[in-house]
Amino acid sequence: MHTLRPTHTCFDDTLDFMTDVPHAMRERFYLVHGICVMNGVRFAHAWIETDDAVLQSAYPDNAPVIVWHSMPRARFMLQMSVERFTRYTHVQARIENERTLHFGPWVDEYRSLCGDAPKTRGIVRVETMHNVGARVSAK
Numbered sequence: 001m002h003t004l005r006p007t008h009t010c011f012d013d014t015l016d017f018m019t020d021v022p023h024a025m026r027e028r029f030y031l032v033h034g035i036c037v038m039n040g041v042r043f044a045h046a047w048i049e050t051d052d053a054v055l056q057s058a059y060p061d062n063a064p065v066i067v068w069h070s071m072p073r074a075r076f077m078l079q080m081s082v083e084r085f086t087r088y089t090h091v092q093a094r095i096e097n098e099r100t101l102h103f104g105p106w107v108d109e110y111r112s113l114c115g116d117a118p119k120t121r122g123i124v125r126v127e128t129m130h131n132v133g134a135r136v137s138a139k
Helices: 010-020 023-028 073-079 090-100
Strands: 030-038 041-050 053-060 065-072 084-088 134-136
Touching: 010 030, 010 041, 010 053, 010 090, 053 073, 065 073, 084 090
Parallel strands: none
Antiparallel strands: 030 041, 030 084, 041 053, 053 065, 065 134
């Protein structure tokens, strides 16, 4: 069993994921921004949806590699106490990224729940966890 920790770069991670999806598969994936509640604290979060599953980026077992793990959508929505969300197709996400010149969130209410954490990039793809991919953190 792996311990998964948040990356704190979920908006960057999900847009990078959508950018890397092969053209023929783009209709299967949605980038989602939303408001979640954990331990009474509301926060903005980003994830990927496909069919009835959710993909999230995370650090496993204190490793400096970001992996993608999946779970059923219904379980994710309950576990994360999702209050509100917005789904974007690949094209919609690209338009919002170009319009705002950032990774998101693109809805003011979501953005108001984000801190001033730096937007870190540093992409290296490797095959791991469900063949979805991973990247080495720039930390």
